[in-house]
Amino acid sequence: MGLVLLIWSVAAAAQDGSIENGQAVFRRDCGFCHGRDGGGGESGPDLTRSKLVADDQAGSTIGPVIRNGRPDLGMPAFHLSDQEIAGVVAFLHKQKAKADADKGGRKGVDEADLLTGNAAAGKRYFDQTCARCHSATGDLASLTKRLRGLRLEEQMLYPRSAKSTVTVTLQDGDTVSGQLSYLDEFTVALKDAGGKHRSWRTADVKYTVSSPAEAHVELLPQYTDEDVHNLVAYLETLR
Amino acid sequence: MKLSSTIFFFATWAALAGPPGDGWPTYHGDYSGRRHSALTQITPENVGGLTLAWAFQTGQQAAIKSSPLVVDGVMYFTVPDNVWAVDARSGQQVWHYTYPPNKGLHIGQRGLGIYKDWLFFLTPDAHLVSLNANDGKVRWTVDVADATKGYWTTMAPLIIGDHVIVGVSGDFDNLRGFLRSVDPETGKTQWEWDSTPPPGTKDAATGGMTWMTGTYDPSLDMIYWGTGNPTPVLTATTRPGDDLYTCSIVALRPETGKLVWAFQASPHDTHDWDAAEVPVLVDADFHGAPRKMLMQASRNGYFFVLDRETGKSLLTAPFGPVNWSLGVDARGEPIPNPKKEPAPDGRIIAPDEGGLTNYRSPSFDPKTGLFLVDAHPSWSVYFAKPADGTYGWAGADYGVWGKGEIEAIDYQTGKPRWTHELGPNGSSAGVLTTGSGLAFTGDAHGNFLALETATGKTLWHAGTGSRIENSPETFELDGRQYVLIGSGSVIFAWALPERR
Numbered sequence: 001m002g003l004v005l006l007i008w009s010v011a012a013a014a015q016d017g018s019i020e021n022g023q024a025v026f027r028r029d030c031g032f033c034h035g036r037d038g039g040g041g042e043s044g045p046d047l048t049r050s051k052l053v054a055d056d057q058a059g060s061t062i063g064p065v066i067r068n069g070r071p072d073l074g075m076p077a078f079h080l081s082d083q084e085i086a087g088v089v090a091f092l093h094k095q096k097a098k099a100d101a102d103k104g105g106r107k108g109v110d111e112a113d114l115l116t117g118n119a120a121a122g123k124r125y126f127d128q129t130c131a132r133c134h135s136a137t138g139d140l141a142s143l144t145k146r147l148r149g150l151r152l153e154e155q156m157l158y159p160r161s162a163k164s165t166v167t168v169t170l171q172d173g174d175t176v177s178g179q180l181s182y183l184d185e186f187t188v189a190l191k192d193a194g195g196k197h198r199s200w201r202t203a204d205v206k207y208t209v210s211s212p213a214e215a216h217v218e219l220l221p222q223y224t225d226e227d228v229h230n231l232v233a234y235l236e237t238l239r
Numbered sequence: 240m241k242l243s244s245t246i247f248f249f250a251t252w253a254a255l256a257g258p259p260g261d262g263w264p265t266y267h268g269d270y271s272g273r274r275h276s277a278l279t280q281i282t283p284e285n286v287g288g289l290t291l292a293w294a295f296q297t298g299q300q301a302a303i304k305s306s307p308l309v310v311d312g313v314m315y316f317t318v319p320d321n322v323w324a325v326d327a328r329s330g331q332q333v334w335h336y337t338y339p340p341n342k343g344l345h346i347g348q349r350g351l352g353i354y355k356d357w358l359f360f361l362t363p364d365a366h367l368v369s370l371n372a373n374d375g376k377v378r379w380t381v382d383v384a385d386a387t388k389g390y391w392t393t394m395a396p397l398i399i400g401d402h403v404i405v406g407v408s409g410d411f412d413n414l415r416g417f418l419r420s421v422d423p424e425t426g427k428t429q430w431e432w433d434s435t436p437p438p439g440t441k442d443a444a445t446g447g448m449t450w451m452t453g454t455y456d457p458s459l460d461m462i463y464w465g466t467g468n469p470t471p472v473l474t475a476t477t478r479p480g481d482d483l484y485t486c487s488i489v490a491l492r493p494e495t496g497k498l499v500w501a502f503q504a505s506p507h508d509t510h511d512w513d514a515a516e517v518p519v520l521v522d523a524d525f526h527g528a529p530r531k532m533l534m535q536a537s538r539n540g541y542f543f544v545l546d547r548e549t550g551k552s553l554l555t556a557p558f559g560p561v562n563w564s565l566g567v568d569a570r571g572e573p574i575p576n577p578k579k580e581p582a583p584d585g586r587i588i589a590p591d592e593g594g595l596t597n598y599r600s601p602s603f604d605p606k607t608g609l610f611l612v613d614a615h616p617s618w619s620v621y622f623a624k625p626a627d628g629t630y631g632w633a634g635a636d637y638g639v640w641g642k643g644e645i646e647a648i649d650y651q652t653g654k655p656r657w658t659h660e661l662g663p664n665g666s667s668a669g670v671l672t673t674g675s676g677l678a679f680t681g682d683a684h685g686n687f688l689a690l691e692t693a694t695g696k697t698l699w700h701a702g703t704g705s706r707i708e709n710s711p712e713t714f715e716l717d718g719r720q721y722v723l724i725g726s727g728s729v730i731f732a733w734a735l736p737e738r739r
Contacts, residue, residue, distance in 0.1 A: 024342050028363070032346040036389075036411045040635045042511065043593055074664060079300045105626045108635050109585070113624065116584040150637070153585070153620065158640040184662060184684045185697060217640055220618040221560060225578075225586050228620075 019094055022087025029078055030088070038095040039107055043074065046108045047092055048099035049150075059089040111149030114232050122234025125227055133215060136238055143238040153232050157216065164211040166190050168200060180209055263309040263712045263723075265452075266350050266395035271520040272454035273603040276713045279675040280720035285735060286677060286689045286699045292721055292734040293330030297323070302708045303725030305350035306395065306600075308358075309714045314723070315353070315372065316730065319345040319363050319393075324375060328716055330732060334375035338362050344391040344408075347708075349452065349598075352396030352403060354423040359403050361392035367405055367421060381426040383407060389414055389631075395452045396421075397462070399493045402429060404462065406449025410511070411631045413438050413470045416447035416485070420496060430496035434466045434484045444469035444482035451515040451598060456531070459548060461490040461499055463520065463533055467513035473581045473623045473634025474509070481506040486514040488535060488543070490550060500550030503572050504537045509580045510563065510621060510636070511592045512539035519603050519610070525553055526651065534650055536601055536612040538594030539563075541573055542653045556653025558646055559616040560589035581623035581634045591619035591638040593665070600669035600710035602678065604692050609647040609656060611678055611692070615665040617641030641665050643683045647695060657695040669710020671722070679722055681707030687724050687731070703731060 027036050033044030040046035047053050056062045063085050069077035080088070099106065126136070134140050147155055154160075166180040168188060176198060178190035188207050189199035200207075257277050258268035268274055281289065297303070299318060307316035307325075314327040320341070324333035343363025352359040357378060358370040364386035369378040383405055384390035389412030397404040403421040416434035421427065434447030448467035455462050469478055469485035484498075486505035491498055504514035519534045525544065533547035540561035544554040552571020563579040579586050593615060601612040618641070623634030643661030648654065662683030671679045677698070678690040685706050689699040705727025713722045722733045 028342060028345050031344055031411065035632055039632070041411065041632055043638065045637070046635055076302065077300070107627050109622050113583045113622070114585065154637060154639065157587075157618070157620070184682060184686060185660075186686065186700060220587070220640060221562070221589070223587055225582075225584075228587055229584055 017083035017085070017087030017090065019087065019090045021084070022089070022091035025080065025084045026088050026091050029080070033075070038092055039099065048096045049108055051151075053092050053096055056089065056093070059085060062089050062092060109150045111236075114149060114153055114229070115236060117226065117229030117231070117233035119230070119233040119237050121226075122230035122232070125231055126234055129219070130231075133212065140235070140238055143235055145239075148236065152235055153228070156231060156235060157220065157228070159213050159216060162211075162213040164209055164213070166207055166209045169206040170200075171204060183209065258714070260715045262311070262714050263307065264353060265308070265397070266306050266352075267452065267454065267517065267600065268712055270455040270457070272517040272600075273519055273521065273605075274600045274670065274710060274712070275602055275604060275672045275674075277674040278713055278715055278720050279673065280715065281673065281677060281722065281735060282675040283677060283691050283698055288735055289689065289699050289701075289722070289733050290736055292719075292732040294732070295323070295325050295330045295332070295730045297321070297728040299728055301345070302347070302706065302727060303730060304347040304708045305725070306710055306712055307723060307730065308351055308353055309712075310353055310372070312716055313372070314730070315351050315358060316725075317348040317350055317360065318728075319348045322351065322358065322360055322370060322375065324372070325730070327714070327721070327732075330730075336370055336375040336377075338368065341386075343386045346391070347393050349393055350395035352398045354398045354401075354403065357423060359396040359398070359405075359423070361394060361396065361405060363391050365390045365392045365407065367392075367396070367403070367426065369423070369426065379426045381421065383419065384409075388412060394450050397452050397455065398423065399455050399462065402493055404453070404493070406451070406464070408448050408450040408467075410446070410448065410468070410470060410472060413445040413630055415445055416449055416466060418449045418464060418491070418496065420493070432491055432496040432498065434487070434489075435469070435482075442477070442479055444478035444485055446470035446472075447485040447487070448513070449515070450513070451517065454518050454520050455493065456520055456547060459531065460492065461547070462493050463518040463547065464489050464491065465504075465513065465515040465518055465535065467515050468505075468508050468511045471629045471631060471633035472511050473621060473632060473636065474627060474629055475507060475580065477629045482508065486512060486539070488514055488518055488533065488545065488550075490547065502543070502545055502550045502552065502570070504535065504541065504543060505539045505575070506572055507575050508539070509575070509623075510539070510588060512537070512594050514538065515598070516596060517600050519601060520547060521603050521605075521650070523605070523608065532650070534603065534610055536596050536610065536614070536648070538597055539573065540590050540595040542610070542648055543571065544650055544653075545571075554650070554653050558612070558648055558653065558655065559595045559614055560618070561595070562587075562589045581621035581636065583622065583624035585620045585622050587618065587639075588621050589618050590615060591617035591641055592636050593617065593638065593641070599667055602670040602672040604672040604678070606674075606676065607647075607693050608650060609692065610650050611645055611647050611670045611672060611680075613661070613666055613668060613670060613680060614644050614646045615641050616644065617665070645670065645678070645680055645690070645695065647692075659690060659695040659697075666707065668707035668724075671711035671713060673713060679711040679713075679724070681724065681726070685726060687711075687726070687733075701733075703727070703729070705729070
């Protein structure tokens, strides 16, 4: 697999922007957050282990992220030329192939690294705390088919993509409910049942937000490291 | 030569006097780092009428992170490889300088230093460029550090007398941090202070980068500077002990660079928590006795109050969730918990790597005694294993959750008197306070906010259309007070409606 990617990336580089140039662009614009080698740095994830990079075909998934950024995760858009993007894509595939080939001495977080806990203790924690909202045979059945390893642990600690709902009470007493799409001190916005965007001044309405992920935030100060490891060990048994 | 307000400013500068009303001649506005202006035209009563005076668009993608200098009616600001001079009354460009394309790390640029009519600008490939402030022409360029080894530079030089003080960045290699004084006329090095021993020294850390502009007390003749984290960053096997002088606040003599005292905010750091945040200088009573203090809200989650004559601790208190220490020692320095060092199976840590605060400037308001900081309560998981090695980053960390809030810390107790929520993930905006009781900052959504300093209540806001990544500042020209903020690639100048 690594070899195939390596050959692909070399071929791509010959057509569109060299790996050397891609590496220079990456170090200039991306290196601070993702590390100079793409293996993770200040705040940016390890791209050699990224699903987005693994899924990428000739820039199909990496290109749009570079061009548009991921504002929700703090990544700005970069106005790079097509050649520069091709170079960065080639460089990332090369780095991934190199990292994947580094068996045993692999940097970063492996699923096996996380499995130091006691699954039975994890189940006890789950039953006491998590079971208030979750079920191992319901919403979390076959969890490991969807999530494993580090991504599972991250989602467990805080499900970043969980949606909040909001009910807005208008001045005339009518209520509108939907998926919360924006909230600051001044404006509340939702997507209503018909898919329509609606917004109000917070000064003009009353609103109630329901965020299932908030319960995860409340747990953060309570976990010991052992609790986290035990919980991951247990969740990894949900096959 | 004209009598520039810069010269006037430096010649008449009384200790901690605050920025001159008609300009903003240093990164922090003055030497104290308080980011507090005595201006009072814009008040809590009239701020609701604040309106756009002008906007300047760079037309470039790089986010504005610099604090513009404003001298003699001209504003000077930067993004990496670029300097602009802009008329501060109209927002019209005077000149634009571009540094040649280079391979340095382009993460940000925080601004300039000015001495007489000369500007000083640091580049991604670690050069110091001196420009003529009148036309943007290059006078000279000197090397500050070797960019091919992994150094880069972003900070705004600090000018003290005939010293241009410059610091360096570089976390991805095991490099020595240093602070250097350069002659403003010739570019020659006057002195260098090294924060760590040379790479390869047995059992010693490298790092201790000097990437934020420090502060200066002319009466004590000491420069105050925060140093960055040790390297390797997340793995400490090759650097047992405290790793001096990383994650420290140091006091140096501006003439010689000699160390007077040091206080370590994070002994033996393994979480990338630079102590580079602004060392804010305040003269006031502490627990009933007058003191010359230094205050820092540090990235590691602690608020420190020091006696800046001696470096002795007056107060150490966490200002948000902190779970990595065993408490505080007799010197007021936190004691790191070895069980919270990064590990192969992960350690849950508060705050996250971005820290409980960071580069964004805090502000001290003398009237209320409040230290306002854009805080980032947050949680994360830190990993390190032998395969990660002992070079550069040497581990991995993942932010789990965070939010932004302004905390108004009472420096006598370290406890917040009020907090003001800024939104999910957090904000990158700094804080400005003014003599009329206003505090300006930005939220996580790109709203520019005017708050009542005493209570944190929102009095005015405007959506800016992008994240705010610099710190507000203010000055008055022709009897009109302006407030500046950068957002995305635009500088906005706000003012009350013009008198007819």
